[in-house]
Amino acid sequence: VIVGILTDFGTRDHYVGTMKAVVLSVFPAATLVDITHDIPPQDILTGALELAAACPYFPPGTIFLVVVDPGVGTRRRGLAAQAGGYRFVGPDNGVLSVALMHLGLDSARIVELNDARFALPTISPTFEGRDRFAPAAGWLARGTDLREFGPEVHDPVHLSVPKPTRTPGGIEGQVLRVDRFGNLISNVDAPLVMSLAAPVDIVIAGRHVPRILSTYGQAPPGELCALIGSSGHLEIAINRGSAATQLDARPGTPLVIRAADGGKR
C-alpha cells in the first residue's frame, strides 16, 4: 500500500521522518512517497492544490497523509476520507477539499478521527501529524475500514479556490501557484482558454504575452511565453529563466486574456 505524504514541515527538522516512523510502526509494509514537504508554512490553499495535482497519478488504493495544519491542537476536527479509490487523512481545514471535489464529493465518504485506538497514546497538541494523522494512515494501510475511525462528517470545510471570470472581452484570472522554475500556474484551464477565438493576448504584470506555445523550448531563451502546463492550466513562463522573478509575480497576481479580435470562437 502506498502512503503519499504532503506537509508544510520542511525537511530540516526530524518531523517528517518521525511521522514516517509512526506509519511504519503501525504498518511496516507501507511504501512511503513524499509528495512535498515544502508547502509554505500554514498555506492550506497551496497544500490543497498540490495534493489535487498529484493525486490522479497515484494508483488506486493510495492513502494520502496530509498535514498543513495551522489549527493543530485546537477544536478543528481530524478527518479520514475515501473517494475515487483513494483514501485521505488530514485536518478538517480544507486541505483535502480540492482533491475530494475533483474526485466527486457525492461519492466521497468522510469521517471524523476520534477513536483513540487509532492514535498514539499521548497526543501532543502541537504535533497531531505524528500522534493522530500518521497512525490513522498506518491503520488505513493495514486495512481498517474507514467507518471504524469515527462518525460520518457531512459538513467538511471547503476551500474556496479563486475562479476565473468570463468578461465580455475575455477572461480575468490569477496566478495560483509558482513552481521552482518560476513558472506561474494560473487558475485558467485549457477549455476556458480555447473558448476564446485565437490568437489571444495575455496581459500580466503590465507585460503582453502574444501567443500560446506548446512548450518552453519553443520560446527563445529569456523570452516570456504562455502555454498549457502539465496540470492543464494556462502557465506563464520564461524559457531558461524565472517568470516569477522577472515579473515579480506571485499567487494572486492578476492575469487578463483577450481574444485579439475581441470575438468569440
Next chain:
Amino acid sequence: VIVGILTDFGTRDHYVGTMKAVVLSVFPAATLVDITHDIPPQDILTGALELAAACPYFPPGTIFLVVVDPGVGTRRRGLAAQAGGYRFVGPDNGVLSVALMHLGLDSARIVELNDARFALPTISPTFEGRDRFAPAAGWLARGTDLREFGPEVHDPVHLSVPKPTRTPGGIEGQVLRVDRFGNLISNVDAPLVMSLAAPVDIVIAGRHVPRILSTYGQAPPGELCALIGSSGHLEIAINRGSAATQLDARPGTPLVIRAADGGKR
C-alpha cells in the same frame, strides 16, 4: 528492517543517494527513512538532538545511520551500538550519545567499526559515510551481530547538552534548536516548568511571554506565546509567524522563567 538516516549532507549533492545505494547493495530489502539531511554542516549537537527526538517513534529493530562527521578520515573511531532495541552506526564524536543516554547507557553495547569485511574495499578519507558507515548499517540490517564488527568501546565520546539551572527565582535555560517554523525549542522540559508555581513569566530576548498555552492556535496570529512542544520541552512560538526571526533568536539564546509571585508550587 528500517534504516533511519540522519546526516548534514544536504540533498543538493548525490551523497545521500550514494549512501542509500550502498546500504541497499548490502541488504536490498531495507526500508530507508530519511530523518533529515539538513543538519547545519558539522553541527554535532543539533544532529544528536534531532536523532534523540525522532528515535523513540521508530519501531524496535530500527537501525540508525548517522553521519555528522567533521572528523571524517581522522583517527576518531567509527561506532556501532545497540540500546533499547535499536541499533546505531556513526562516528564517535557524540552524535549518537544523546539518543544512547535516553535509552540507557548502562544497557547499551558499543563497538568500534574496524573489520574491513563490513566496509567497502576502498575507504575514502573524506566520505566514510559511504565507505564505512553505510555498509555497516547494511550488514546490521542483514543480521550481522554487533560483536562481529569490532572490539567493545567503553569510553565513547559524550556530548554535553546545555542544561537549565534552577535559581532562587526560577529557571535559567536556553534555546537548543530552531525549527523551520521559527519555533524556539528550549532545554527546559515540562516537569521542570511545572515545578514552578503558575502563572510564570518568561523572558527571552528582552520580551516577556506572559503565559503558557496548549497550542499555537490559542494565540492571536502574530503574538508571541509559550507552550510545551511535541518533544516535551518549553517552546517559544508565534502563531502563524516566526519567533526566531521576530526575536532574532537562535540556539544558545538565553531564556529565563520566573514564577510570577516568586514562589514555588
Next chain:
Amino acid sequence: VIVGILTDFGTRDHYVGTMKAVVLSVFPAATLVDITHDIPPQDILTGALELAAACPYFPPGTIFLVVVDPGVGTRRRGLAAQAGGYRFVGPDNGVLSVALMHLGLDSARIVELNDARFALPTISPTFEGRDRFAPAAGWLARGTDLREFGPEVHDPVHLSVPKPTRTPGGIEGQVLRVDRFGNLISNVDAPLVMSLAAPVDIVIAGRHVPRILSTYGQAPPGELCALIGSSGHLEIAINRGSAATQLDARPGTPLVIRAADGGKR
C-alpha cells in the same frame, strides 16, 4: 528493483512525487531512491556529473530515471539505455552521457523511447518526466526488454566535460562542481595529480594552497586545503568552512597546479 531518480525539479512542488507515483503505478514493487532533485534548473552538465558519481555505488540491475530536460516537449529524443548492468531513462541531451562513457560506450545499447505502450496515454509537452520517462522506468523495472521501447540510437548527444590540460609547468584545470559544504571539486583526477613531482603548489582565485592533505580535519579550522575527494578528484576545501564562499569560486573557476620544483616525478 531499485529506481534511482535524479532531476532538477526541486522538492517544493509535487513533480517528483508525481513521477514516483507513475513509476509505482507501473511497477509497485520498485524501491525508489532519490539521488538528488536539486540540480540547478536546466544544468545538464551538473546532472550528468552527479549521476556519474553516484552510479557505480548502486547495485547492478538499478534503473536510473534522469530528468534534467530544458528541451522538454521539443523534438529532442527520449532515450533508454543499458550499460555495465545498469539501465537508464532520460532525454537525449547528454545528461546520461558521462555515466554511459564511464561504463563503456562500446558495450552500451541505446534506444529511442517512441512506443506509446510504455508512456501515459496523454503526454504533456511540458512534463515528459511524468508522462514518458517515469512510465518507461516502470516498464524497465517490470522486466520489459530494452529493445521493445524503440529503435536503436547510434548518435546520442555527448556532453563535453571540460578537461584539464597538461602544461610544461604543471596542470591547468577548473572547478566542476561545488557541494553543499562549499567544497570545490575539480576536473583533475588523482592519477594526474600524482604525475607531478610532489610537493605541488595549487593556485585558485589568487590563493596558494601549499600541499595536499588526506582529509579536511588535518587542516586547522578555517584554513584552505587541498585533498583527493571521494570521487577521486582534486578538491579545494576549508575545514569547517566554505571554500566556495571564501574564494568566491564556482563551476568554471580555473585552478593551476605546479610541481614546486617545476619537475616531473
